[in-house]
Amino acid sequence: MTPAGIPPADDQPPLDRPGTRTTAPSPPTPRGFVVTVPITAPAPVARLRTKDAFALPEAPDDHLVIRSIQTHPTSGTRLIINAHGKGAPLTMHPEEPVLPIRMLRTFELTCALCPGRARRVLDLVLHGTPHAWVCQACS
Numbered sequence: 552m553t554p555a556g557i558p559p560a561d562d563q564p565p566l567d568r569p570g571t572r573t574t575a576p577s578p579p580t581p582r583g584f585v586v587t588v589p590i591t592a593p594a595p596v597a598r599l600r601t602k603d604a605f606a607l608p609e610a611p612d613d614h615l616v617i618r619s620i621q622t623h624p625t626s627g628t629r630l631i632i633n634a635h636g637k638g639a640p641l642t643m644h645p646e647e648p649v650l651p652i653r654m655l656r657t658f659e660l661t662c663a664l665c666p667g668r669a670r671r672v673l674d675l676v677l678h679g680t681p682h683a684w685v686c687q688a689c690s
């Protein structure tokens with residue numbers, strides 16, 4: 552018995568058959584692989600930090616960059632927010648919703664598959680919060 556009677560499957564493009572991609576270069580691998588959880592908008596203003604950018608829901612096109620954010624000196628349940636472009640500081644309740652625009656954070660990530668570690672700067676708005684990370688060697 553020989554398989555000689557079987558005609559070659561020349562009606563299939565080679566790349567569709569498994570095991571024939573040995574010559575195709577693997578796509579450029581980014582430095583590892585991050586699973587992220589996107590931030591939900593609007594977010595409470597208490598999540599913002601200095602240098603974050605946000606907008607108030609009533610003025611979504613007016614982007615504000617935080618110069619400083621601090622607890623109100625007499626009312627501990629309020630925050631005082633100094634923003635570039637705003638003459639007077641904003642006084643807001645920590646749970647008041649804002650539209651986050653840019654929230655850069657540095658994360659210490661540990662590979663889910665090996666002890667590898669890395670430090671990454673991610674934008675919570677653009678990238679989301681890292682949930683799991685797999686390093687370049689493991690991905």
Ligand SMILES: [Zn+2]
Binds near residue numbers: 686
């Ligand atoms: Zn790893």
